[in-house]
Every structure is written in structure tokens, then in C-alpha cells.
Amino acid sequence: MSLQTTLKALADPTRREIMNLLKGGELSAGEIAERFDISGAAISRHLSVLREADLIRDRRDGKFIFYELNASVLEEIILWIKDFGGNEND
Numbered sequence: 001m002s003l004q005t006t007l008k009a010l011a012d013p014t015r016r017e018i019m020n021l022l023k024g025g026e027l028s029a030g031e032i033a034e035r036f037d038i039s040g041a042a043i044s045r046h047l048s049v050l051r052e053a054d055l056i057r058d059r060r061d062g063k064f065i066f067y068e069l070n071a072s073v074l075e076e077i078i079l080w081i082k083d084f085g086g087n088e089n090d
Contacts, residue, residue, distance in 0.1 A: 009053035026068040
């Protein structure tokens with residue numbers, strides 16, 4: 001997984017909103033979909049992009065799929081951004 005893949009996934013406002021929803025804890029695909037006025041297929045695609053970027057994790061429980069944030073990737077991004085800013089005195 002590359003930083004470019006991660007940033008591309010975060011560039012979409014719907015995907016950022018999905019991640020914002022997941023800050024509150026694990027949600028099923030249906031619970032996520034009911035909060036948006038777009039097709040289930042579109043939500044599925046957004047979830048797939050986030051999963052491919054390793055920003056979210058999924059787990060199956062019977063016929064349901066539950067999603068949660070992958071905080072470790074977000075922490076890595078934050079550290080990278082902080083390092084990218086550097087020290088102006090260098």
C-alpha cells in the first residue's frame with residue numbers, strides 16, 4: 001500500500017464522511033449505506049477503496065460485514081505530515 005493510494009482514497013468527500021462515521025465505532029455496511037443518499041453499489045465501491053488503502057478493516061459475522069477504522073494507518077499519515085513540515089531551523 002502506497003501513500004498515493006491512501007491520499008487518493010482520502011480525497012473523496014464521501015469516503016472521508018464514511019471514515020468520520022466510523023470514528024464512533026464499528027458499523028455494518030447497511031448502517032453506513034443508510035446514512036447516504038447514494039446506491040448501495042456506490043457505498044460498496046467506496047468501502048472497497050478505503051479497504052484497499054488499508055484505512056478501514058472489515059470482518060464478517062454471518063451474512064453481515066462490519067467495518068472499523070484502521071487507526072494505525074491514520075497515525076502513520078499524521079506522523080508523515082508532521083515530518084513533511086520539517087523544522088524551519090534546519
